Amino acid sequence: xRKNIGIKIFTTALIVFLxxxxxxNLNLLVGALKTAREDDLGFxxxxxxxxxxxxxxxxxxxxxxxxxxxxxxxxxxxxxxxVALLENGMLVNDSVNxxxxxxYSKNIIEFSEYLExxxxxxxxxxxxxxxxxxxxxxxxGIVNYANVYADEMVSALNxxxxxxxxxxxxxxxxxxxxxxxxxxxxxxxxxxxxxxGYTKVVEKIQDMLRLESIDEKYTSEASWNKxxxxxxxxxxxxxxxxxxxxxxxxxxxxxxxxxxxxxxxxPKHSAFYKGDFADAVIRKNQVEKxxxxxxxxxxxxxxxxxxxxxxxxxxxxxxxxxxxIRESFSAALQSFxxxxxxxxxxxxxxxxxxxxxxxxxxxxxxxLVMLMVNPSIMGASYYFNYGIEKAxxxxxAKNEVSVFENKDIEVAPTDSAYNYVRVTENLSANTKYxxxxxxxxxxxxxxxxxxxxxxxxxxxxxxxxxxxxxxxCRKTDSFEWSFITPDxxxxxxxxxxxxxxxxxxxxxxxxxxCSMKKYN
Amino acid sequence: MxxxxxxxxxxxxxITLAVYFILPTKARNYWLFAVSLLFYAxxxxxxxxxxxxxxxxxxxxxxxxxxxxxxxxxxxxxxxVAVAANLGILxxxxxxxxxxxxxxxxxxxxxxxxxxTSFVLPIGISFFTFQAMSYVIDVYRGIPVQKNLCYxxxxxxxxxxxxxxxxxxxxxxxxxxxxxxxxxxxxxxGMLRFIYGFNKxxxxxxxxxQVADHAFAxxxxxxxxxxxxxxxxxxxxxxxxxxxxxxxIGLGLMFGFKFLENFNYPYISKTITEFWRRWHxxxxxxxxxxxxxxxxxxxxxxxxxxxxxxxxxxLATGIWHGAAWNFILWGVLYGIIITAEKLLSVPQFSDRHxxxxxxxxxxxxxxxxxxxxxxxxxxxxAAVDYFKAMFGISSTSLWDxxxxxxxxxxxxxxxxxxxxxxxxxxxxxxxxxxxxxVGIVTADIITYTTQTILFLVGVSYLVMNAHNPFIxxxx
Numbered sequence: 001x002r003k004n005i006g007i008k009i010f011t012t013a014l015i016v017f018l019x020x021x022x023x024x025n026l027n028l029l030v031g032a033l034k035t036a037r038e039d040d041l042g043f044x045x046x047x048x049x050x051x052x053x054x055x056x057x058x059x060x061x062x063x064x065x066x067x068x069x070x071x072x073x074x075x076x077x078x079x080x081x082x083v084a085l086l087e088n089g090m091l092v093n094d095s096v097n098x099x100x101x102x103x104y105s106k107n108i109i110e111f112s113e114y115l116e117x118x119x120x121x122x123x124x125x126x127x128x129x130x131x132x133x134x135x136x137x138x139x140x141g142i143v144n145y146a147n148v149y150a151d152e153m154v155s156a157l158n159x160x161x162x163x164x165x166x167x168x169x170x171x172x173x174x175x176x177x178x179x180x181x182x183x184x185x186x187x188x189x190x191x192x193x194x195x196x197g198y199t200k201v202v203e204k205i206q207d208m209l210r211l212e213s214i215d216e217k218y219t220s221e222a223s224w225n226k227x228x229x230x231x232x233x234x235x236x237x238x239x240x241x242x243x244x245x246x247x248x249x250x251x252x253x254x255x256x257x258x259x260x261x262x263x264x265x266x267p268k269h270s271a272f273y274k275g276d277f278a279d280a281v282i283r284k285n286q287v288e289k290x291x292x293x294x295x296x297x298x299x300x301x302x303x304x305x306x307x308x309x310x311x312x313x314x315x316x317x318x319x320x321x322x323x324x325i326r327e328s329f330s331a332a333l334q335s336f337x338x339x340x341x342x343x344x345x346x347x348x349x350x351x352x353x354x355x356x357x358x359x360x361x362x363x364x365x366x367x368l369v370m371l372m373v374n375p376s377i378m379g380a381s382y383y384f385n386y387g388i389e390k391a392x393x394x395x396x397a398k399n400e401v402s403v404f405e406n407k408d409i410e411v412a413p414t415d416s417a418y419n420y421v422r423v424t425e426n427l428s429a430n431t432k433y434x435x436x437x438x439x440x441x442x443x444x445x446x447x448x449x450x451x452x453x454x455x456x457x458x459x460x461x462x463x464x465x466x467x468x469x470x471x472x473c474r475k476t477d478s479f480e481w482s483f484i485t486p487d488x489x490x491x492x493x494x495x496x497x498x499x500x501x502x503x504x505x506x507x508x509x510x511x512x513x514c515s516m517k518k519y520n
Numbered sequence: 521m522x523x524x525x526x527x528x529x530x531x532x533x534x535i536t537l538a539v540y541f542i543l544p545t546k547a548r549n550y551w552l553f554a555v556s557l558l559f560y561a562x563x564x565x566x567x568x569x570x571x572x573x574x575x576x577x578x579x580x581x582x583x584x585x586x587x588x589x590x591x592x593x594x595x596x597x598x599x600x601v602a603v604a605a606n607l608g609i610l611x612x613x614x615x616x617x618x619x620x621x622x623x624x625x626x627x628x629x630x631x632x633x634x635x636x637t638s639f640v641l642p643i644g645i646s647f648f649t650f651q652a653m654s655y656v657i658d659v660y661r662g663i664p665v666q667k668n669l670c671y672x673x674x675x676x677x678x679x680x681x682x683x684x685x686x687x688x689x690x691x692x693x694x695x696x697x698x699x700x701x702x703x704x705x706x707x708x709x710g711m712l713r714f715i716y717g718f719n720k721x722x723x724x725x726x727x728x729x730q731v732a733d734h735a736f737a738x739x740x741x742x743x744x745x746x747x748x749x750x751x752x753x754x755x756x757x758x759x760x761x762x763x764x765x766x767x768x769i770g771l772g773l774m775f776g777f778k779f780l781e782n783f784n785y786p787y788i789s790k791t792i793t794e795f796w797r798r799w800h801x802x803x804x805x806x807x808x809x810x811x812x813x814x815x816x817x818x819x820x821x822x823x824x825x826x827x828x829x830x831x832x833x834x835l836a837t838g839i840w841h842g843a844a845w846n847f848i849l850w851g852v853l854y855g856i857i858i859t860a861e862k863l864l865s866v867p868q869f870s871d872r873h874x875x876x877x878x879x880x881x882x883x884x885x886x887x888x889x890x891x892x893x894x895x896x897x898x899x900x901x902a903a904v905d906y907f908k909a910m911f912g913i914s915s916t917s918l919w920d921x922x923x924x925x926x927x928x929x930x931x932x933x934x935x936x937x938x939x940x941x942x943x944x945x946x947x948x949x950x951x952x953x954x955x956x957x958v959g960i961v962t963a964d965i966i967t968y969t970t971q972t973i974l975f976l977v978g979v980s981y982l983v984m985n986a987h988n989p990f991i992x993x994x995x
Contacts, residue, residue: 005961006961006967007708010968011711011712018530018533019534021530022530026531043561047562055982055985058526064980064984065980067976068981068984075932075933076932077930079925142925
């Protein structure tokens with residue numbers, strides 16, 4: 001009897017485990033059946049639906065991932081689930097996608113020449129990588145070409161005399177430096193690394209544009225406060241292997257110890273943040289609690305990656321418009337840069353699809369365009385295609401034609417959140433327009449944001465829009481927006497809102513002294 | 521559907537089991553038949569129709585054969601038709617394109633006459649076709665026929681062994697189909713077997729596969745990596761296949777069916793002959809009982825006839841495994857070695873001479889590994905290239921960084937795999953118990969706790985969405 005008790009306990013425990021897990025996950029089967037009925041799926045599709053549900057939504061998935069990583073670590077695996085564990089305990093990608101650096105560098109050179117022809121500056125910033133090796137190998141036999149691709153790119157651009165800043169010597173020259181400036185479990189640099197990167201970028205831009213020097217508070221760590229959260233961050237690489245494989249990271253964010261007054265607008269979500277630096281760019285919801293798999297504390301700056309982010313700072317020492325063609329390494333860096341440049345806009349080619357990059361530049365008209373790419377994503381072609389041929393005609397169109405001039409546009413109040421006035425109709429297709437204002441007067445209600453938009457009256461869809469930080473625009477006299485109409489014969493109209501799009505209820509607004517031009 | 525999938529472990533299996541034990545005894549076979557069809561349809565619904573055709577066809581054949589007098593010519597003819605029909609289905613789905621492709625290569629004019637089919641290979645067709653055929657042949661040989669179509673359907677399509685064996689003889693479970701008892705003890709044993717098999721598949725086969733896949737994917741590799749790759753594949757295929765068989769046996773036990781063992785530590789075999797008594801036992805015994813013995817077996821007058829009989833069996837074994845020349849060559853090579861062992865009485869000589877048996881045992885293992893190169897490589901040409909790399913003919917070096925990395929990173933699993941492919945663990949456990957160093961209960965607690973933890977690790981791999989189909993699904 002005693003002999004068999006072990007196997008009976010074992011069996012009972014397994015039955016309990018299987019039963020509990022099955023019951024807890026029964027909703028996945030029910031959900032799949034429901035979806036199959038609603039969408040009239042065939043048997044094969046239902047099978048696919050069930051499989052997908054169980055693999056993506058299985059209960060306690062995070063615990064299993066952690067457990068799995070622990071087993072991998074205990075069994076001596078140093079490369080696991082596409083993540084390599086270095087000797088210093090840091091995690092890195094085991095490989096990166098192949099990069100066509102020959103083609104991409106040629107595209108960048110062409111792009112920089114195009115910008116130069118349009119009186120704009122260009123800077124290529126080579127973001128650093130978590131490996132200091134200049135060759136191919138990481139952990140014996142694992143080949144990671146990231147630095148090789150970065151070397152090829154920097155070399156090609158230097159040969160072509162494109163302004164280039166390689167951050168790798170400052171941030172990833174050796175293992176000790178990497179340990180200081182990178183997260184253990186994430187592929188990104190930490191805030192300290194981002195800050196050093198920011199100071200080097202500012203130095204480079206100062207040098208390029210021969211800018212006067214500014215108060216050292218902007219680039220001195222001593223003038224910035226730090227807030228640290230311990231053991232809060234399981235990075236992108238750590239999420240693949242669990243928290244027991246290489247531990248978790250602390251997260252520190254910086255914010256200035258000096259007074260700031262700025263704004264940050266994310267058009268995709270119509271989200272407007274205004275106040276000091278922390279109000280504008282710090283998203284504390286990412287660090288308010290510990291949730292290793294569902295939160296990303298790295299996104300404490302800006303909250304994530306968006307197609308466009310618009311920073312405005314009327315008190316910035318440099319009255320310059322900087323456009324960053326960015327990836328996720330830019331999150332903290334662009335936020336820091338917004339303290340020294342009056343306008344910083346960041347365009348993320350992974351997410352921005354409204355037009356080509358060159359067309360966006362044509363409309364936004366930055367003084368400097370900065371492209372920053374980290375070596376692990378140099379295989380991604382969308383960072384290296386700019387659509388110059390699409391923008392060229394608009395750049396060549398110098399003949400200004402007035403559509404209307406010096407008129408006040410009144411938007412009477414309604415209770416709609418999207419209250420607007422149609423200013424013009426039947427705009428020409430595939431044409432660049434610029435609309436400008438002197439000011440916005442709130443007769444009833446208040447607001448710190450006001451929207452103009454290009455609207456397709458045939459499809460009833462917004463094509464593009466601009467929301468002005470009223471305070472900033474008043475201080476810098478920059479109520480101006482350029483846009484390009486799509487190349488289709490439809491009824492495109494300019495809309496002017498009673499304040500911010502989605503927040504116009506009961507507001508009475510006059511847009512003062514408006515003018516609109518088109519360019520042939 | 522895979523046993524090693526979340527939807528099987530936490531949806532299909534618990535529901536099947538729960539309903540099975542709730543239903544009255546009479547209804548249980550019907551339930552198992554229904555869920556087995558669902559299990560098979562999970563991969564591709566059209567396959568289920570083919571399965572039903574096979575069941576119906578063999579039901580009719582067996583019934584007809586059983587009604588005819590023994591010795592009647594029609595009876596023999598019906599058997600011939602039954603075997604031809606089963607092999608015909610197998611040929612059409614599995615071998616037709618290979619044959620037409622070969623004819624096209626050797627006789628280009630045939631391209632004008634016939635093309636290739638677009639039939640998809642139904643999963644496990646070789647297994648259930650042989651299983652169904654064995655039933656009809658056994659009815660011909662005198663076993664009572666199964667008159668209940670659903671019961672026969674259950675035998676042919678029973679989901680634990682449907683798609684990767686073991687090939688179960690009808691006589692093994694005939695009694696259990698009609699009446700079986702399940703005790704908590706037998707259920708527990710079934711669960712333990714299932715967990716053993718699951719752990720082998722998830723934690724040994726799937727992980728070692730990463731090394732093998734890497735080695736076989738290289739155009740150039742060092743001698744060290746080539747050998748490491750084939751050692752890992754040797755272990756992978758064993759744990760993959762034996763793991764699946766153990767899961768099948770375990771599941772069978774949980775429903776009250778006792779399947780025979782399909783593997784018995786094949787890599788400790790002293791001769792190739794012994795290897796095939798320990799590897800995929802159900803297939804070896806099938807060919808023995810339905811091909812070798814009917815041809816006369818070893819009890820034939822001339823050595824030439826013996827050689828012929830063995831050649832037929834091993835050619836058929838190679839063909840069964842796949843419609844490609846490397847499988848045929850694999851089977852034929854085994855046939856040559858086994859024939860030589862038989863003619864030269866190697867097993868008997870090896871038993872009597874220790875000095876010979878140890879080197880020959882090493883030779884046996886090496887031959888098995890070389891056979892796996894043929895099995896794994898993508899065609900004959902790739903197999904030849906791999907052999908060249910193993911023997912330094914076309915390798916980049918003796919040892920390189922990649923070989924060093926894979927050896928280091930997978931060392932623990934590799935060592936575990938080597939140990940688990942032998943009876944060493946069981947031997948040590950029994951020795952500790954018999955010498956009183958560890959009590960039975962303690963030993964069992966350690967065993968069950970370890971297996972449970974490993975099971976949870978295996979589940980964690982499923983959650984991580986590792987791609988893990990079984991190798992023998994292709995047969």
